[in-house]
Amino acid sequence: MTLLVLGVSHRSAPLAVLDRLALTQDAADRLAADATAHDAIAEAIVVTTCNRVEVYADVARFHPAVTELGDLLVKATGAQRATLLEHSYLHFDSAAVAHLFAVAAGLDSMVVGEAQILGQVRAALVRGQDHGTAGRALNRVVQRALRAGKRVHTETGIDRSGQSVVSVALDSAAAHVGDLARRRVLVVGAGSMGSLAASLLAGRGGCDLVVANRTRSAGEHIAAGVPGGRAVGLADLPAELAQADVAVFCTGAQDLVLDADALTRARGGRRDPLVVLDLALPHDTDPAIAELPGVTRVDLAWLARHPAAAASEADVAEARRLVADEVAAHLADLAGQQVEPTLVSLRAHAGSVIDDEMARLRLRLASADDATMAEVERGMRRAFARLLHNPTVRMKQLAAEPGGDRYAAALSALFDLDPALPASVLDPTADLDPQQGPR
Numbered sequence: 026m027t028l029l030v031l032g033v034s035h036r037s038a039p040l041a042v043l044d045r046l047a048l049t050q051d052a053a054d055r056l057a058a059d060a061t062a063h064d065a066i067a068e069a070i071v072v073t074t075c076n077r078v079e080v081y082a083d084v085a086r087f088h089p090a091v092t093e094l095g096d097l098l099v100k101a102t103g104a105q106r107a108t109l110l111e112h113s114y115l116h117f118d119s120a121a122v123a124h125l126f127a128v129a130a131g132l133d134s135m136v137v138g139e140a141q142i143l144g145q146v147r148a149a150l151v152r153g154q155d156h157g158t159a160g161r162a163l164n165r166v167v168q169r170a171l172r173a174g175k176r177v178h179t180e181t182g183i184d185r186s187g188q189s190v191v192s193v194a195l196d197s198a199a200a201h202v203g204d205l206a207r208r209r210v211l212v213v214g215a216g217s218m219g220s221l222a223a224s225l226l227a228g229r230g231g232c233d234l235v236v237a238n239r240t241r242s243a244g245e246h247i248a249a250g251v252p253g254g255r256a257v258g259l260a261d262l263p264a265e266l267a268q269a270d271v272a273v274f275c276t277g278a279q280d281l282v283l284d285a286d287a288l289t290r291a292r293g294g295r296r297d298p299l300v301v302l303d304l305a306l307p308h309d310t311d312p313a314i315a316e317l318p319g320v321t322r323v324d325l326a327w328l329a330r331h332p333a334a335a336a337s338e339a340d341v342a343e344a345r346r347l348v349a350d351e352v353a354a355h356l357a358d359l360a361g362q363q364v365e366p367t368l369v370s371l372r373a374h375a376g377s378v379i380d381d382e383m384a385r386l387r388l389r390l391a392s393a394d395d396a397t398m399a400e401v402e403r404g405m406r407r408a409f410a411r412l413l414h415n416p417t418v419r420m421k422q423l424a425a426e427p428g429g430d431r432y433a434a435a436l437s438a439l440f441d442l443d444p445a446l447p448a449s450v451l452d453p454t455a456d457l458d459p460q461q462g463p464r
Contacts, residue, residue, distance in 0.1 A: 032079030038112035
């Protein structure tokens, strides 16, 4: 496969631009489906989170694929082409693999080391598989990236400081209003971010939790995870805002959910502290609400600058080393797979030599019994297996080096191989491990 990624993230664009480029999940699925309809793009998935929109694709031709993906992003987001060109990035082949692995490990996140991105990348792959836009090629590289991400979180200390965006946001709220277990927290939105907020609140000892959502049943499912939690519809939002100490907004809506006038009416004359955590992209709340008496607004831009979002240099360095090792191993595997047709052809060639020689021996040794001839054939096949073992291993190693394809070409020329021909096997009943005897 040849992996390509075209994307926009908090590293390449201000959040105001990301607001305009945000995609709903349905829009992301349509983008992937439209991409794979093009003959230059075999597979595609879209990773869309609160701070990135990225298309990963297995492509046959670079330039047509890039043009098509750019056109589709413009169409899906409604952004100006000039805006997309200014703020997007493009990675190809090994650079795309390295980027995906870094993303899955949380090394490219707004809060470095956060683990939520693992689930988001996995969800993008699953949706691609469900909709038929992701196949074997993307499954292989994404699964390897997820493995790298898991290793980063289990084998390095990045989790000591690499918290999720939601966790950092809740910490900032607690700094303003005190222990959240003693406060009323309103979560607006029942998606993955809202669910994570409720889970983190439960882990902190619970709180007086209210989940407001358009579909009340989805809110009830989340609220059930916190003792005493309850759910309401969006029509009850003003009444709940009047009582809340902290309000977490994460609806995924394309328009404002709360403006300054609506919050003023909801709070009446109340001046007690209210912390609004706007974790949505595009944002759910009007920045002007921060000017209201007693109201503190925290958004993704603020979180990106918060000291708690910075993992230690030592932890990040160790995580990057691990990811680099995983990337190198994956690329080596891919290189080995690319020379496999040549190696299979070599084994098939060896098999045909043995077949010809055995046919000649059976004519010359007509008096030999079947058991004797079978033992002769097994010995010949073991000898060939031992002769081919080291060249096979070495060829796969060399394939991972720059210009490694030349070794496969040389092998084909030396033995007059045709890797495109169907392969035969030496002997499906024989043990070809040169370190062992016959079965």
